[in-house]
Amino acid sequence: MLTNAAIKELVGTQAAELVQSGMTIGIGTGTTMEWMIRALGKKVNSGLEIRAVSTSQASNELAAQFNIPLIELNDAAKIQLAIDGADEIDPQLQLIKGGGGALFQEKMVAAAAEEFVVIADDTKLVDQLGAYPLPVEVMIFNWKQVDKQLAKLIGKPQQLRLKKDGSPFMTDHGNYIIDISFGVIENPDALNQALHDIPGVIETGLFLGMAGKALIGYPDGQTEWIERAG
Numbered sequence: 001m002l003t004n005a006a007i008k009e010l011v012g013t014q015a016a017e018l019v020q021s022g023m024t025i026g027i028g029t030g031t032t033m034e035w036m037i038r039a040l041g042k043k044v045n046s047g048l049e050i051r052a053v054s055t056s057q058a059s060n061e062l063a064a065q066f067n068i069p070l071i072e073l074n075d076a077a078k079i080q081l082a083i084d085g086a087d088e089i090d091p092q093l094q095l096i097k098g099g100g101g102a103l104f105q106e107k108m109v110a111a112a113a114e115e116f117v118v119i120a121d122d123t124k125l126v127d128q129l130g131a132y133p134l135p136v137e138v139m140i141f142n143w144k145q146v147d148k149q150l151a152k153l154i155g156k157p158q159q160l161r162l163k164k165d166g167s168p169f170m171t172d173h174g175n176y177i178i179d180i181s182f183g184v185i186e187n188p189d190a191l192n193q194a195l196h197d198i199p200g201v202i203e204t205g206l207f208l209g210m211a212g213k214a215l216i217g218y219p220d221g222q223t224e225w226i227e228r229a230g
Ligand SMILES: O=C[C@H](O)[C@H](O)[C@H](O)COP(=O)(O)O
Pocket: 028, 029, 030, 031, 032, 033, 084, 085, 086, 087, 097, 098, 099, 100, 101, 102, 103, 106
């Protein structure tokens, strides 16, 4: 049986095979994507010619270590393919993302891509989103006001993401994250809209109708492609 890290390596390495010379790709963030970036780096060092738009400082740094040419999203005329991990994946390929705090840039890159592929181990598959706390990126300027609005919307106070030293976690874009525990999200679209309606909410970790395919790895070493219906 494979360890969780080995499953991530399996799907990350397999996903790197999707990348063809000439492409501009989006590269996501997280422990699964680290394996994809490493595998892609080997291909680049063997002659694969690509350009990449990264979704975080951490992925920038890893990609740079492997000489993967990076460009800014504004300089990408086209992104043929974006690949990223996820924290939860439901049967419609609706996602919760942002466990690593990169949701805002990840969503901008995924939205700009012609195709968005998710890679994950099977523990990320759920029947309904919501067991994983939903990350919401908020302005520092009014985060306490946002929190009050969230308490009205959800009925209980929410958790500002903190670092191990107890100070607030800050995103690459200089914002805070509030992690919202739902248990089950009955209507992801309505929730996403309601959250966006709160001034000071910058982005949510709900990625709805974005992923076309997901590559899932299992402990027995098998992988499976799941496609979004419709
Ligand atoms: O902010 C982080 C991203 O959304 C990650 O893609 C997500 O948290 C999954 O990360 P991992 O592959 O480490 O489980």
